Amino acid sequence: MSSQPATLGSVPRDPAPRTGPGAPATGSHTARRWLGLVPLVALCVVALAASMLVGSRAIPAGDVLYGLLHPDPDEALSQTIWFSRVPRTALILVAGVALGIAGTLMQAVTRNPMTDPGILGVNAGASLAVVVGLAFFGVGDISQYMWWSFAGAMVTSVLVFMIGNTGSARGNPVRLTLSGVALGAVLSGFSSAVLLTNSHVLEKLRGWSAGTTASQPLDATMAIVPFVVIGVVIAILSSRSLNVLALGEASAVAMGAHPNRIRTVVLVAIALLAGGATAAAGPIGFLGLLAPHLARMVVGPHQGWILAYSALIAPTVMGFADVLGRVITTGEVPVGVVTAFIGAPVLIYMVRRFRVAEM
Numbered sequence: 001m002s003s004q005p006a007t008l009g010s011v012p013r014d015p016a017p018r019t020g021p022g023a024p025a026t027g028s029h030t031a032r033r034w035l036g037l038v039p040l041v042a043l044c045v046v047a048l049a050a051s052m053l054v055g056s057r058a059i060p061a062g063d064v065l066y067g068l069l070h071p072d073p074d075e076a077l078s079q080t081i082w083f084s085r086v087p088r089t090a091l092i093l094v095a096g097v098a099l100g101i102a103g104t105l106m107q108a109v110t111r112n113p114m115t116d117p118g119i120l121g122v123n124a125g126a127s128l129a130v131v132v133g134l135a136f137f138g139v140g141d142i143s144q145y146m147w148w149s150f151a152g153a154m155v156t157s158v159l160v161f162m163i164g165n166t167g168s169a170r171g172n173p174v175r176l177t178l179s180g181v182a183l184g185a186v187l188s189g190f191s192s193a194v195l196l197t198n199s200h201v202l203e204k205l206r207g208w209s210a211g212t213t214a215s216q217p218l219d220a221t222m223a224i225v226p227f228v229v230i231g232v233v234i235a236i237l238s239s240r241s242l243n244v245l246a247l248g249e250a251s252a253v254a255m256g257a258h259p260n261r262i263r264t265v266v267l268v269a270i271a272l273l274a275g276g277a278t279a280a281a282g283p284i285g286f287l288g289l290l291a292p293h294l295a296r297m298v299v300g301p302h303q304g305w306i307l308a309y310s311a312l313i314a315p316t317v318m319g320f321a322d323v324l325g326r327v328i329t330t331g332e333v334p335v336g337v338v339t340a341f342i343g344a345p346v347l348i349y350m351v352r353r354f355r356v357a358e359m
Helices: 027-053 061-069 076-110 122-136 142-164 173-196 199-204 218-237 239-245 249-254 259-281 287-299 303-327 335-353
Strands: none
Touching (some): 027 076, 027 303, 076 239, 076 303, 122 173, 142 173
16 A cells, blocks of 8 residues: 655654653553552551651550540650650651652752752751851751751752853763762761861751751741742642753753753752751751652653652651661661661662663
């Protein structure tokens, strides 16, 4: 059978459906993605429930429920629930969501799935700002030093992108990553120097500097919630632009996007999310790397779905890591240490088994 010649007015049929960040999702793909949220929600609930039940003292589920519904400031069990378990669980949820989404945004704007706020030095910048505020400016509680954390995260993000986007290799994801690693190492060194020369600050931040959920009251978590919510809203509104940016700088400009404008808006969200989480829980690494990578393996290169899945995966991993840190020794291992033990082998495995130089 002979094929008819194409005319100027005809539109050739695609030989295969388009794939990639800009391709429309089919109904079956969308249904599978919605169904995939169900087990993730269940796992997240299990992790948060385990945080309420497990600790230095195991509390039966019935007692926890009774203590939540009938708080009594004079009863020891009620005090344990409301002054220990509830603040820790709330912080796991809020900080986990913030770090998961911050990691997704960082990977999207760098087009490199091997980055997160910890690797790119954003957490180190937020931590240094908090340490400097405590050591030299008399900052005492989270309502004061969270602003230092936000400022440190923002300044570090801007510096990383300025360093990584100069010269002929502008926008190169490997260069951005190396710039962040180098800057993070320098900032961590400054933090260590300040802490080692100020023993009172070191004593106050000894647990916080390792990343912990045990040191903050519920008010501290509630103080960062508005900023995390703003960061999440910005991330959701930016998801379509990030899908375009994932096609590459030249393609994004050709489609009418403004890459620098997109990056600026996303940097604000990263600073709010990573800065808020660091202010409340300290520098917790690898969650922002692991969550979006696992999400991408399930849903593919669609930023909106990666954000949704990362917002559930990160607090789930953080919750189980926090519970594990409470029970593996007679004392307690900070959650930041446990996530490092989990994340470092995963990072090594990813580097060895996958080609992940660019998204």
